[in-house]
Amino acid sequence: xLVTVTFGFVAIATKLAFIQGVNAQHYLTVGQSEWTHAxxxxxxxxxxxxxxxxxxxxSVPQTTIYADPRQVSxxxxxxxxxxxxLGVSEATLQNQLSADAGFVYLARTQxxxxxxxxxxxxLAGIYSLQEPKRFNPAGQLALPLLGxxxxxxxxxxxxxxxxxxxxxxxxxxxxxxxxPQGGQIPGGLQQYQAPAAGQDxxxxxxxxxxxxxxxxxxxxxxAAHGKSGIALLMDSKTGDLLAAANLSMPDKAVPPTTSEPAxxxxxxxxxxxxxxxxTGSNVGPQPVESPSASAFTxxxxxxxxxxxxxxxxxxSQGVIVPSTHFVIPNSYDVAGTKFSDAENHPAExxxxxxxxxxxxxxxxxxxxxxxGKANLLRYLNAYxxxxxxxxxxxxxxxxxxxxxxxxxxxxxxxxxxxISVTAVQMLAAYNTIANGGEYIPxxxxxxxxxxxxxxxxxxxxxxxxxxxxxxxxxxxxMLEQVVLHGTGTSASIxxxxxxxxxxxxxxxxxxxxxxxxxxxxxxxxxxxxKPAITVMVQIYDTPDYGAAASAPxxxxxxxxxxxxxxxxxxxxxxxxxxxPLASTSSANPxxxxxxxxxxxxVPPPPPVAPPATIPGRASPSPSTSSRT
Amino acid sequence: MLCAAVAVVVAVAFGVVYLHVVMAQRQFALDxxxxxxxxxxxxxxxxxxxxxxxxxxSRIIATAEGKLGMREPASVTYLTATGAGGARNSQAxxxxxxATTPAPAGTPAPAGDADWPQIKSLLAGSP
Numbered sequence: 001x002l003v004t005v006t007f008g009f010v011a012i013a014t015k016l017a018f019i020q021g022v023n024a025q026h027y028l029t030v031g032q033s034e035w036t037h038a039x040x041x042x043x044x045x046x047x048x049x050x051x052x053x054x055x056x057x058x059s060v061p062q063t064t065i066y067a068d069p070r071q072v073s074x075x076x077x078x079x080x081x082x083x084x085x086l087g088v089s090e091a092t093l094q095n096q097l098s099a100d101a102g103f104v105y106l107a108r109t110q111x112x113x114x115x116x117x118x119x120x121x122x123l124a125g126i127y128s129l130q131e132p133k134r135f136n137p138a139g140q141l142a143l144p145l146l147g148x149x150x151x152x153x154x155x156x157x158x159x160x161x162x163x164x165x166x167x168x169x170x171x172x173x174x175x176x177x178x179x180p181q182g183g184q185i186p187g188g189l190q191q192y193q194a195p196a197a198g199q200d201x202x203x204x205x206x207x208x209x210x211x212x213x214x215x216x217x218x219x220x221x222x223a224a225h226g227k228s229g230i231a232l233l234m235d236s237k238t239g240d241l242l243a244a245a246n247l248s249m250p251d252k253a254v255p256p257t258t259s260e261p262a263x264x265x266x267x268x269x270x271x272x273x274x275x276x277x278x279t280g281s282n283v284g285p286q287p288v289e290s291p292s293a294s295a296f297t298x299x300x301x302x303x304x305x306x307x308x309x310x311x312x313x314x315x316s317q318g319v320i321v322p323s324t325h326f327v328i329p330n331s332y333d334v335a336g337t338k339f340s341d342a343e344n345h346p347a348e349x350x351x352x353x354x355x356x357x358x359x360x361x362x363x364x365x366x367x368x369x370x371x372g373k374a375n376l377l378r379y380l381n382a383y384x385x386x387x388x389x390x391x392x393x394x395x396x397x398x399x400x401x402x403x404x405x406x407x408x409x410x411x412x413x414x415x416x417x418x419i420s421v422t423a424v425q426m427l428a429a430y431n432t433i434a435n436g437g438e439y440i441p442x443x444x445x446x447x448x449x450x451x452x453x454x455x456x457x458x459x460x461x462x463x464x465x466x467x468x469x470x471x472x473x474x475x476x477x478m479l480e481q482v483v484l485h486g487t488g489t490s491a492s493i494x495x496x497x498x499x500x501x502x503x504x505x506x507x508x509x510x511x512x513x514x515x516x517x518x519x520x521x522x523x524x525x526x527x528x529x530k531p532a533i534t535v536m537v538q539i540y541d542t543p544d545y546g547a548a549a550s551a552p553x554x555x556x557x558x559x560x561x562x563x564x565x566x567x568x569x570x571x572x573x574x575x576x577x578x579x580p581l582a583s584t585s586s587a588n589p590x591x592x593x594x595x596x597x598x599x600x601x602v603p604p605p606p607p608v609a610p611p612a613t614i615p616g617r618a619s620p621s622p623s624t625s626s627r628t
Numbered sequence: 629m630l631c632a633a634v635a636v637v638v639a640v641a642f643g644v645v646y647l648h649v650v651m652a653q654r655q656f657a658l659d660x661x662x663x664x665x666x667x668x669x670x671x672x673x674x675x676x677x678x679x680x681x682x683x684x685x686s687r688i689i690a691t692a693e694g695k696l697g698m699r700e701p702a703s704v705t706y707l708t709a710t711g712a713g714g715a716r717n718s719q720a721x722x723x724x725x726x727a728t729t730p731a732p733a734g735t736p737a738p739a740g741d742a743d744w745p746q747i748k749s750l751l752a753g754s755p
Contacts, residue, residue: 044661054677061669061670112674135677137677138686569706
C-alpha cells in the first residue's frame with residue numbers, strides 16, 4: 001500500500017515536473033492562445049468634405065454580427081431566431097452556424113436597433129464587433145467624383161480610390177488577456193497600439209452649387225432627349241471646380257451589378273427648361289448619376305468650341321488681326337474635300353468677329369491655313385489639349401490628337417473634328433481667355449485635414465501663359481458678340497455680359513456618324529468684363545444643337561452661381577481696340593441651325609489614308625463629325 | 629511568535645486577495661468607461677452624419693419649396709455705395725462705373741462643423 005502511494009506521488013511529481021519544468025513553455029503557449037486575444041483596430045477612415053466643410057462622404061461605426069460556430073449547439077434554432085432580425089434566410093444562417101470554423105460573418109454593418117435586438121436574444125456563440133460603414137449624407141450627389149468604398153473599407157473608384165492612402169489611415173492593434181466571458185483579466189497582459197485615423201480630404205466642390213448644377217443638367221438632359229450630360233462650374237480666378245455634374249439616362253440594357261449602389265434618379269422640378277418650350281413634362285425616365293466621372297474620363301469631338309483655340313492662336317501669331325476680312329464662299333475645297341458652313345449662304349465678306357459669331361467653318365479653315373499645322377498643334381498643347389490635367393483623376397483621359405496628319409487635317413482639326421477632348425480640358429481652355437490668356441490648372445482637391453484638425457493645402461500647380469492679355473481681350477469681345485448677336489444668344493443673362501461659344505458635333509457610330517444625333521455644348525464665362533465663373537454644359541447624343549440644348553442650361557447654372565457667390569453685374573467694357581463688332585447675324589436665336597439636311601453617316605477611313613469627303617460638310621475624322 | 633507569524637501570513641494573504649478584488653473592480657470600471665467612450669464616439673459620428681443629412685441641399689430645398697412655399701427670387705438686388713449719396717439700388721442694372729461693388733461673401737463653416745477640427749484632435753488615438 002505504502003509502495004503504491006509512494007509510486008503514485010512520484011508519478012504525480014514527475015508529471016508535475018514535466019508540466020511545470022520541461023514542457024512549461026509549451027503549455028504556457030497553449031494556454032495563452034486560449035486567453036490572449038489580438039484585435040486589429042481599423043483606423044477611422046477620413047471624410048470627404050466640400051469647400052465649406054460639409055460632409056460629402058463619411059464613415060460611421062456600425063455593428064457587425066458574427067458567430068463562433070464551435071460554440072453553437074443548436075444552429076437551427078439560432079438561425080430561426082436570427083433570420084427575421086438580420087434579413088438573412090434561415091437556410092443560409094444555419095449553414096453558416098454549422099460551419100467548421102471559429103469565425104463567420106452573419107451580417108455586417110447593421111443599424112444599432114438590429115444589434116440591440118440580437119444582443120437581447122443572448123444566443124450562444126453569437127457576438128458583435130464595431131466596423132465603420134461609408135455614408136454619403138447627400139445621397140448620390142457627385143457620386144461619380146467621390147467614388148465608392150468596398151465592404152473592407154478600401155476605396156474602389158473615384159476620389160475614394162485616388163486618396164485611399166490618405167483617407168484610410170493606419171490600423172492599430174490591441175492584445176489583451178480575456179476571461180471566458182470576454183472580460184479583461186485584471187492585471188493581465190494588455191498591449192495597445194493606437195490606430196492612426198485617416199485624414200479628411202477637402203474638395204473645391206460647393207455642395208449647394210453641385211446640387212443646383214445637377215438639377216439644371218438633369219432638366220436640360222430630359223428636355224434635349226440626350227443620353228448623357230456634363231456640366232462644369234469653375235471659379236475663373238483659381239481654377240477650382242465648384243461643381244462637376246455627370247448624369248446619364250438610365251440604360252435598361254445594362255443592369256447594375258449588386259455591388260454598386262442603386263442608381264437613384266435625380267429629382268427634376270416640374271419647371272420646364274428655359275428656351276426649350278417642348279419641355280414641361282418630367283414624366284418618363286429621369287437622369288441618374290453616371291457610372292464614372294465622364295468629364296474627366298470620356299472624350300468627345302468638341303466641334304465649334306475649338307474655334308476659340310484656332311482663332312486666338314492666329315491672333316497671337318500675328319497672321320490675322322480682328323479686322324482682317326475673309327471672303328467666305330458657300331463651299332471651300334481643301335485637298336480635294338469640299339467644306340461648307342452649317343447653312344448655305346452666298347459669298348460673304350466677313351471679319352474674324354463675324355466668323356466666330358456665325359461659327360463659320362470655312363472662315364476658321366482659312367484662318368488655320370494661315371496659322372499652319374505646327375502653330376496649331378503648339379497652341380492646342382498650350383491650352384491643355386492632349387494632356388491630362390493636374391487633377392489626375394482616376395482613369396482621366398488626355399484626349400486624342402491626330403496621329404496622322406492628312407491633307408484635310410488643317411481643315412478638320414481647327415473646327416474641332418479629328419481631335420477629341422475631355423470636358424474639363426475645354427473648360428480650362430476657355431478659362432484661359434477668362435484669365436487674360438493665362439492657363440490656370442483646374443483643381444478638384446483643396447487639401448487634407450490631419451488628425452489634429454490642421455488643413456494642409458495642396459500646392460497649386462503653376463499657371464502658364466498661352467496668349468497675351470491683348471489677344472485675350474480681343475477674344476473676349478468676339479465671344480461677347482457670339483452671345484449678343486451670334487449662335488449663343490440663348491446663353492445671355494441680362495444684365496450680365498456673357499462671353500462664350502456654342503459647339504455641335506455628330507455622334508460617332510460604327511465608324512461613321514449618326515444622322516440627327518449630336519454632342520451639343522456651350523462653354524463660356526461671366527461676367528465677361530471681370531470673369532468670376534467659367535461654365536461648360538455638354539449634352540451627348542441629342543437631336544438638338546449646342547445653342548438649343550446646352551446654352552439655356554449654361555444660363556441657368558451661371559445665374560444660380562452668380563447669385564450664390566454674390567457676384568454683381570459689372571460696368572460694361574468697351575470693345576477691345578481694333579475688334580469690329582458682328583456685322584451680320586445669320587444665326588437664328590435657337591442656335592447655329594434650326595433645320596437643314598444632314599450628311600449621311602460616313603464610313604470610317606482607312607487608318608493611314610486621308611479621310612473621305614463629305615459633300616457640303618467639314619471633313620470627318622475617324623471618330624466623329626462636327627456640326628458647326 | 630508563531631501566532632504572530634501566522635497572523636502576518638494571514639494578513640498578507642487577505643491583503644493580496646483584497647488587492648486582487650480592488651484590481652478586478654477597477655478593471656470592470658475601466659471596461660465600462662471604455663465601452664462608454666466607444667459608445668459616445670459612435671454616437672457623435674452618428675449625430676454628425678444626421679446633421680450632414682439634414683443639411684443636404686436636396687432636403688433643404690424640398691422642405692423650403694414643398695412645405696414652406698418658398699421660391700427662388702426672379703432677380704437679385706445689389707446695393708452699391710455711391711459715396712455721399714448713400715446706398716443705391718442696382719437691381720438689374722450694371723453697377724455704375726467707379727462704384728464700390730460688394731466683395732463676394734466669405735464662406736464660413738456652417739454651424740456644427742466649426743468645432744470638428746478640435747473634436748477630431750481629441751478623438752485621435754483613442755481606442
